[in-house]
Amino acid sequence: MNIYKKNAYGFTLIELLMVIGVVSLLTTVVVASINSARAKALDTSIKSNLHSARAQAEMYYNNNSLSYTGVCTTPLVWSAIENARTVSGLIDGSTRLDIAEAGDEMSAVCHESSSAWAIDVPLRSNSANSWCVDSKSASRSIVGYLGSNVLVCP
16 A cells, blocks of 8 residues: 555645745735825825915915914914824824924924915925925925925925
8 A cells, every 4th residue: 555645636835835925925015005005195184284274374364464473373274284293193192383493304384474474294105305385375395394484385
């Protein structure tokens, strides 16, 4: 009696390891794509919140004798900035908003004068860049952050 069958059914160890390797590689590619799409969706939310802040700032300007003074601290603009900061991942239990300081990867910035304002918030997909909106209708990604008392998006 022969205990070794030549026509045994099943997969060899090499075949099983190859299948596991291919499945692992595909899973890695899919997860990386999903994370990239999630960061882009969060960036879109930041942009949307800052677009809302711009609309609120213009309403404030029209209702405040054509002056932007105090626009950064008005509740509706503040709320839009806070929402953008939350999406950006900047909220960690503290409520920090730099109004007269230069920006960095950990802060949203809102600068104002009687005639102009600018806001920037770091992007989620690349915290070295930020989304900037200003009273001159600029709305764009900038490398870095607004400097101290800058009132236009560079």
